[in-house]
Amino acid sequence: MLWADFIWQCPNCKKMHSEGFANEDDPYTCSGCQRKFLLTFSVDVEEIEAYNKQTDRVSEVRLTKIGISHDQGKTWGEIEVDTKDLNPETSPLKAGDWIKAPGDGSTFEIWLNEKQSKLNSRRVYALAGGHRNATE
Structure with missing residues (x-):
């Protein structure tokens, strides 16, 4: 694989x-x-089942533990998120949040793609003087 x-x-x-x-x-x-x-390949996720009352269907949701900052990296916490949920209304991630990827700890900024009405991320690079540069 x-x-x-x-x-x-x-x-x-x-x-x-x-x-x-x-x-x-x-x-x-x-x-x-x-x-x-x-190497042995694996992703650190927790699988749960989600029931949709409207469609009467059970689906599997995979939660991934990531670091999150609501203040551009000043303070960090940890949450579990469904990385497939890009809907800004249902995702716990909001535009402007920073997240740390599991593994190498790369930092990404969450932003809202208004045309598609979904959340996206771009890598954050720290620059001298406390400024930052984000690239998609």
């Missing part, structure tokens, strides 16, 4: 690595200690 945007840590020297695409069947070499590893 092929995974996209995979982050892994070398079990030997603890160096963090990121792969644009990663395959479960390929060995990966640590650039720190030069050792090769076969």
